[in-house]
Amino acid sequence: MSNIINKFKNGLKKTRNNFANKIDDLFSRHLKIDDELYEELEEILISSDIGVEATLEIIEMLQVEIKEEKIQDITKVKPLLKKILIKEIHFDEKIVENNKSIILIVGVNGVGKTTTIGKLSKIFKEENKSVLVAAGDTFRAAAIEQLEKWCQRANVDLISNKEGSDPSSVIYDGINAAKARNTDILMCDTAGRLHNKKNLMKELNKISRVIDKEYPEAKKTVYLVIDANTGQNGIVQAEYFKEVTNIDGIILTKLDGTSKGGIIIPIQKKLKVPVVYVGLGESIDDLQKFDAEKFINSILNY
DSSP, rough: OOOHHOOOOOHHHHHHHHHOOOOOOHHHHHOOOOOOHHHHHHHHHTTTTTHHHHHHHHHHHHHHHHHHHHHHOGGGGGHHHHHHHHHHHHHOOOOOOOOEEEEEEOOOOOOHHHHHHHHHHHHHHHHOOOOEEEEOOOTTHHHHHHHHHHHHHHHHEEEEEOOOOOOHHHHHHHHHHHEEEEEEEEEOOOOOOOSHHHHHHHHHHHHHHHHHHHTTEEEEEEEEEEEEGGTTTHHHHHHHHHHHHHOEEEEEOOOOGOOGGGGGGHHHHHOOOOOEEEEEESSTTTTOOOOOOHHHHHHHHO
């Protein structure tokens, strides 16, 4: 457990330096709870990419609780802020028991889909599940070769076809292979850049139809991969994909490379979709199941 906590702390170092240091400085300078304190706190939250809407809601909740609890001691404000932030990003996990699963990985090119598939494969294998990967991104040059390298690192097999082939046919082959091998989880890469929404929708709908027809007994899950460095633009990407397909969870990559990890809050609030995994480094072991309390403790330096 301490190893996981350390991964969160180390992976969120840039966000913590940006966020916790400002928070601690704020509470060290102010001796009383007043409008000036709230205004400065608002600026810190917005600058951490938490967003205006979520920030105003957090400040309002803080003010209400401080008033209701009749808090006057400024040292009690930070623990209260921590409690509110955890509440803002906590999603109750819906556990669906199913022997077989098929996971579609979607997202624009460059967000880390390929590495995420390799890292997820390793996580599932460590949970004693058998994994197979289908290389459904047949449009991007070298996508299949990159995915093959990550599959080798995770020690899982890859089902692929030549570049430019029909993605849904690769998924079809992957399903047949998964069924023949009695594989627990089939993970499917998808194209990250089809030139318009109509084409993207057409391709993902075609893949979904193949899955529904050929593998109806499997639990289908769609994970959207977003690069944390894109900040508010990540929300735009998520909204785009949500118009095209149902999104069950978000994987936020490259959190270790940004000081604005607060983007987790507006992404979840706006989309009503949970962040399920976070990328905290480049190593194959650096993808972690998202934990709201560990995340907030890490960025507040608890």
